Amino acid sequence: MSEALELSIIAELAEKIREHGVETYPYECCGALLGKDHSFLTVDPNESVRRIPREVLSLFPLVNRRDDSPRNRFSVTADDVREAEKSAAAQGLEVIGWYHSHPDHPAQPSDYDRDHAWPWYSYIIVSVHTGVPQDMTSWRLKDDRTGFLAEKISPMKVSAAK
Amino acid sequence: MSVKVMIPTPLRVYAGKRDSAEFSAATVGEALSGLTSQFAELRKHLYTEDGKLRAFVNVYLNDEDIRYLAKENTPTKDGDTISIIPSIAGGSAETPIDF
Numbered sequence: 001m002s003e004a005l006e007l008s009i010i011a012e013l014a015e016k017i018r019e020h021g022v023e024t025y026p027y028e029c030c031g032a033l034l035g036k037d038h039s040f041l042t043v044d045p046n047e048s049v050r051r052i053p054r055e056v057l058s059l060f061p062l063v064n065r066r067d068d069s070p071r072n073r074f075s076v077t078a079d080d081v082r083e084a085e086k087s088a089a090a091q092g093l094e095v096i097g098w099y100h101s102h103p104d105h106p107a108q109p110s111d112y113d114r115d116h117a118w119p120w121y122s123y124i125i126v127s128v129h130t131g132v133p134q135d136m137t138s139w140r141l142k143d144d145r146t147g148f149l150a151e152k153i154s155p156m157k158v159s160a161a162k
Numbered sequence: 163m164s165v166k167v168m169i170p171t172p173l174r175v176y177a178g179k180r181d182s183a184e185f186s187a188a189t190v191g192e193a194l195s196g197l198t199s200q201f202a203e204l205r206k207h208l209y210t211e212d213g214k215l216r217a218f219v220n221v222y223l224n225d226e227d228i229r230y231l232a233k234e235n236t237p238t239k240d241g242d243t244i245s246i247i248p249s250i251a252g253g254s255a256e257t258p259i260d261f
Contacts, residue, residue: 028253073253078220081248098250105254113252116218119207120172145206
């Protein structure tokens with residue numbers, strides 16, 4: 001994954017993630033990112049290869065199952081993952097990542113995030129300070145699990161969504 | 163005995179984009195070993211450095227969680243399907259906060 005990573009998200013959905021973080025503050029919120037991954041798709045034969053960013057087209061908000069430490073932990077069970085995958089399939093989409101909030105912490109992945117991350121997925125983190133949403137970032141785990149690569153978030157208008 | 167292993171989306175990139183693979187195996191552990199032998203890059207995402215399945219890796223034999231069977235020693239039979247289902251976790255700090 002040496003090329004620049006980019007994640008398009010419908011602006012309204014980015015706002016919904018922020019709202020979810022505010023709603024659950026001071027606890028972490030979490031949910032699935034449903035969309036399309038267009039890796040290596042060539043759209044114009046006259047262009048060499050034009051990369052289309054991965055797109056978030058829908059959300060699947062979830063309940064944080066980590067009720068022993070919800071201020072700085074979130075957990076999504078295997079059953080939740082299956083439900084998210086079913087919802088994605090019903091919309092002709094796939095689960096392309098996950099979002100969660102960091103209440104009163106920066107939108108930077110922690111070592112705990114890294115230890116528990118899967119490759120390929122996009123991980124959106126929204127920082128919520130004293131109940132007010134701040135930065136939103138996105139990350140993908142490096143192949144060797146030593147850290148994350150930053151992924152640029154590009155908001156898109158609904159009319160641009162496919 | 164042929165056992166099918168379903169590969170979850172985030173690991174398909176290490177398995178030639180395949181969503182499943184078949185192995186001759188008498189136990190769940192043997193099938194997973196076949197998977198990580200054929201697709202070596204998968205191994206570090208499924209197992210810790212000391213060879214234990216990672217906590218967020220859930221393995222099902224025909225919809226039964228192997229934690230409630232005989233774990234990786236669970237015997238398999240011809241035609242069984244093993245599914246690897248992720249669970250997702252994370253959080254902002256290194257230590258849990260009691261409240």
